[in-house]
Structures are given as structure tokens and as C-alpha cells.
Amino acid sequence: MKILVCIKPVPDSESEIAIDDSKSWIKEINLFRMNRFDEFALEEALSIKDRDKNVKIDVISVGSAASKDVIKRALGMGADSGILIYTEDPGYISPYMTAGYIASYVKEKSYDIIFTGVMSEDYMHGQVGPFIAEMLGRPCASFVVKQEILYDSKCVYAEREIDGGLIEAVQVSLPAVFTIHSGINKPRYPSLSNMLRAGRTEIEIIDSNLISFPVLKQKIMLLTVPEKRREGVVLSGSVKEKAARLLHILSEKAFIN
Amino acid sequence: MQKDSEKIIYIVAEHFENIIKPVTYELVACACKIKKFYPANIRVIILGKETEKLSFEIARTTGLDVTAIEINELAFNNAQIYKDVLKELTEESHPSFVLFANTPHGLDVACGLSVRTGGACIAGVEGIDKIGETLCFRKQMFYGKINAHIAADSDTLIITVQPGTFGIYRPESQKPGSVETRKVQYSSEIMPVIVKRRSETLDSPISEAKVIVSAGNGIGERENLDLIYKLAGIFPGSAVGGSRILVDRGWLEYKQQIGLTGTQVAPELYIACGISGASQHLAGMKGSGFIVAINKDKGAAIFNESDICVVEDLKTFIPALIEEYEKESKA
Numbered sequence A: 001m002k003i004l005v006c007i008k009p010v011p012d013s014e015s016e017i018a019i020d021d022s023k024s025w026i027k028e029i030n031l032f033r034m035n036r037f038d039e040f041a042l043e044e045a046l047s048i049k050d051r052d053k054n055v056k057i058d059v060i061s062v063g064s065a066a067s068k069d070v071i072k073r074a075l076g077m078g079a080d081s082g083i084l085i086y087t088e089d090p091g092y093i094s095p096y097m098t099a100g101y102i103a104s105y106v107k108e109k110s111y112d113i114i115f116t117g118v119m120s121e122d123y124m125h126g127q128v129g130p131f132i133a134e135m136l137g138r139p140c141a142s143f144v145v146k147q148e149i150l151y152d153s154k155c156v157y158a159e160r161e162i163d164g165g166l167i168e169a170v171q172v173s174l175p176a177v178f179t180i181h182s183g184i185n186k187p188r189y190p191s192l193s194n195m196l197r198a199g200r201t202e203i204e205i206i207d208s209n210l211i212s213f214p215v216l217k218q219k220i221m222l223l224t225v226p227e228k229r230r231e232g233v234v235l236s237g238s239v240k241e242k243a244a245r246l247l248h249i250l251s252e253k254a255f256i257n
Numbered sequence B: 001m002q003k004d005s006e007k008i009i010y011i012v013a014e015h016f017e018n019i020i021k022p023v024t025y026e027l028v029a030c031a032c033k034i035k036k037f038y039p040a041n042i043r044v045i046i047l048g049k050e051t052e053k054l055s056f057e058i059a060r061t062t063g064l065d066v067t068a069i070e071i072n073e074l075a076f077n078n079a080q081i082y083k084d085v086l087k088e089l090t091e092e093s094h095p096s097f098v099l100f101a102n103t104p105h106g107l108d109v110a111c112g113l114s115v116r117t118g119g120a121c122i123a124g125v126e127g128i129d130k131i132g133e134t135l136c137f138r139k140q141m142f143y144g145k146i147n148a149h150i151a152a153d154s155d156t157l158i159i160t161v162q163p164g165t166f167g168i169y170r171p172e173s174q175k176p177g178s179v180e181t182r183k184v185q186y187s188s189e190i191m192p193v194i195v196k197r198r199s200e201t202l203d204s205p206i207s208e209a210k211v212i213v214s215a216g217n218g219i220g221e222r223e224n225l226d227l228i229y230k231l232a233g234i235f236p237g238s239a240v241g242g243s244r245i246l247v248d249r250g251w252l253e254y255k256q257q258i259g260l261t262g263t264q265v266a267p268e269l270y271i272a273c274g275i276s277g278a279s280q281h282l283a284g285m286k287g288s289g290f291i292v293a294i295n296k297d298k299g300a301a302i303f304n305e306s307d308i309c310v311v312e313d314l315k316t317f318i319p320a321l322i323e324e325y326e327k328e329s330k331a
């Protein structure tokens, strides 16, 4: 069995995000980590491999240098090999483009399962997984919170979170695409031995310019900073002064006695 | 070229267990907003096994014309059937826009329709505006810190609308719309689907609490939950909640999860500690009476939803707050 896991780097939630001079993209960011939803997707693949040593896991990322680091981390967690579809431009890549690159790569291969995270934390589209499935003409189960391979029937039983408190259970025949939701497992940390191996493993690098597919025209015209929807009084002073001020406000509003 | 009077905006209704989901009326509100910039006729499409009650309900409450597509094979919201049927409909009538709810179901179908018809698809739309002459769709990026205004050059543009952002549509006219019902037979093989409730219940005192102190990933270590519980202890009638991340880790129970896929709360006071303010979290708490956010990142999106912003490390601020409180109550 072969599994492909799609991963990407994202800036952390604490990173400063500033709009650049073009007003349609952000200033360069230097610190990235793996998208959390992708960690869950990768862990799900690794846990299948834990039970069956014949499973082979590839990870794939569309991007530039930062993608290499998350691929290395994925290898450190236990993936077998990594593929980078290299794009020169560090700017915005639409989910349709990302999916197009990955689907083009996959067409030539024979993956039984493709896992992605439900969405990337930075772009927040949630479209790459369903797009890949559709481009390949394969079934897709999105927002998966539980899955189990039914080897006899070449199916996966998957539970999708379709609403707060509601679960949809589906049976999907392989090959198929699954987008993995958070909380499905506890992603492992890279191990030292795997990290050493990762250091020696060559990442397969593919030039995105060599991949072509019909493109849908969509672009970011402008980035703006969201408006404040409430008063948003920023407390000032030392920690102690802020604490005293907040207490004062809360007792004036009778939240504390 | 289509004349304005021939241009169409389709809304794909969402329903479950014979009830129209409120987000359907938010799609109507979004369509009306689009119509201000782009004159067109709005039509609601509803797919289902039995649609009579629901289609007339939509026609009555919105005054819009409805096309009901009855498919006997359609148990639950099977995305595969939706994609096939909507592709045909789109190719037949060339709508300028097709609107879905940005739910697991809506997103799935929207992406499928996009690839199948070659229409661009923008997901998670929260607003509409014109930049110069170009119609743009606003969505959040980067943990809600940035809004992107996206335009697409596409004969049919497919949009998924973020629930809870456009408000519910209130019609001006009392005249109900017309209902056209079509019956479609679906013969392809269908993926088996069943729907069940999550085993843990959402029944929790949290929806009744007057004050909610809520913890996010910013607490860092599990031990720091103690700080959150201590802080909650100051307030009579309080409960502790949190973001999905902490529930995923098992640090909090599911019934404490606040947000789109947890509990929606509106306490008199909500204190967000180390929460970034992603839209899925905001969906569960933005109706709160008074919101205080403690976050060390002054750019965190949660501050846009807050009455009081405390830009501090919660590990130093919360102990200081508790100390100050104890000092005051002794005095």
C-alpha cells in the first residue's frame, strides 16, 4: 500500500503578518512550522504504517525553501520519502494551483490513499484535498475524524465531522482522497534516528514550470487589516497597572463582587 | 452577452432532517449583496428525496423562486449526487454565481462543481466589495489577522459563504416565490452514508454560565490550565471553556469546546486567554456581552472582537490579576 500525504509550512499564529508594498501580499516571513492539520494527516498515515510495515509513505509539498524544512520534519516523523514541487515565487499560490500540481504528479503514480489536512492554517481555504480528488476523478471524504482500512473490500470506513455533534459515516473505495481533521490522533515528534536518516535522504525536487494544466483565473487584488468590531480598549501601563485597571472595569460592570 | 435580466445567481440550500439550515438564509443575504453590484435574478436550488415542504418554506420566507430537484436515491446530503446534478444544471443555464455554505458538505460540492465546470471557486467568503471596477470577495487569512479580497475571471463563479457572517435575510416583500419541481433519477452507484450523533453530548453548564474564562493554545503547558480555573474562581456563575486545540489534546472535554464545531455561547462576560481568534472559534462566542482578550501578540485577530485588549503574556498577567483581586478583597 502506498500513501501520499500533502503537507505545507505555515507561519505560527504568533507571527507578525504585515502587508507589503504591493498591497496584495505579505512581507517575507522567516519562521515556519508544519501546518497542524497536516501533522494529523501524517500521523494517520504513520499509524497505518505502524501496523503494516509494507506501507510506504511519501510526503509532498508545493512551495520553496520553507517546504524543504517541513518535508525533513515529516521524514523525521517517519515518512519514507519526500517530494517538493518547487515554485520560485514565494507569493500566493491558489488552492486550485496547488491541487493541480499535486494531481499532475499523482497521475503517473499509484497511490492508494492521499491524505491532506482539512485546511492550511494560513490560507484557510480547505480546498486542496477536494480539488485533488476531483481532478483525479477519485472519491473524497473530507473532515475525517476517524478512519479504518477494510483490506478485504479495498475500502476505507471513514467518519466525517459534518456539523458540531454530527458524524457522517461513509465507506469509500480506494484509491481515494481524505482530508484529516484535528483531534483524530496525537501527532508524534520526530525521532532522533529518523532525523539522522532524514538528513541523508534526498528530496525529489520537481520544477513547477514543467507541469502544466488548465488554470482557473483567480487572484488576490488587495489585502487589508480587519476592522475592529468592538471598542477594543487597549490597557496600558505595567502588568500590575493593567491588572488593577481590568479588575476595576470588571467590578464596575458587576462581574465580580 | 447575457442581459441583466437573464443573469442568474444560484443558491444551493442546505437542509438536514427535513429542516432548512439557517445558513441557507445567510446565502440569500449574500446573494442580495452581490445583486447590488451585479444585477441578476436569484434562484434557490434545493435537492432532496422529498422537497415539497422545504421548497415552499423557502419560497414563502424569502420571496424567491425555487427549483426543487427531487431524487429518490438521495438519502442524506450525498455530495456525489449533488455534484452530478448541479453540473448539469450549471451547464444548462450558465449561472453567473453559484453560492454554497462553507460547511463540509457545501465545500465538497463546490470544489467538485468548480473542477467539473471550469468555474473558479472562492471558499470561506465573509464579505463583498468593489475595488475599482472589480467585484471582490473577502475572506480571512493568517489566523484572521488579514483579509484577502479575491477576484476571479470566470463565467460561473462558485462561492462558499462562511456561516455567521452575512446575517439572516429579511425579505421586503411578502409575496412568496414560485416553486418549480423536477424529478431526477440517479442511476450511478452511490457511496453508502449514514449519519449519527457524536457519543459525547454537548449538554453542559457552559451554555448557561454568566461568565466564561476560555483557554487557548497560548497557555502552552497543560499545568497552566490551573491558572485558567483559578481566574474563573473569581467570578460567580463562571465556567471554563476553550479552543478546539485543547480539546483535541484531551486537556479539556468536548463539551467545553467553544466554536463552530463545539458549543455556541453568549455569556455576559467572555475572557479569551491565549486564543488567536480564528473564525471557527469566533463563531462560537462573538455574541458574548462583554469580551476581554489576553494575548501576547498585539496583532491577534481576537482583539478585533474584544471590548478590552490586554497585550501581555498570560503566564504573568493572570497571576498578577489574581493577586490584585485577593489584595482588594482583603482590603
Ligand SMILES: Cc1cc2nc3c(=O)[nH]c(=O)nc-3n(C[C@H](O)[C@H](O)[C@H](O)COP(=O)(O)OP(=O)(O)OC[C@H]3O[C@@H](n4cnc5c(N)ncnc54)[C@H](O)[C@@H]3O)c2cc1C
Pocket (backbone or CB within 6 Å): A013, A014, A118, A119, B143, B215, B216, B217, B218, B219, B220, B242, B243, B244, B245, B246, B257, B258, B259, B260, B261, B262, B263, B273, B274, B275, B276, B277, B278, B279, B280, B281, B284, B294, B295, B296, B297, B300, B312, B313, B314, B315
Ligand atoms: C472545520 C473546522 C472547525 C473548527 N472548529 C473549531 C471550534 O469549534 N472551536 C475552535 O476553537 N477552533 C475550531 N477550529 C480550529 C481553529 O481554526 C483554530 O485552529 C483554533 O481555534 C486555534 O486555537 P487557539 O486560538 O487556541 O490557538 P492558536 O491559533 O495557536 O493561537 C494561540 C494564541 O495564543 C497566543 N499566545 C501564545 N502564547 C501566549 C502567552 N504566553 N500569553 C498570551 N498569549 C499567548 C498567540 O499569540 C496566539 O494568538 C476549527 C477548524 C476547522 C478547520
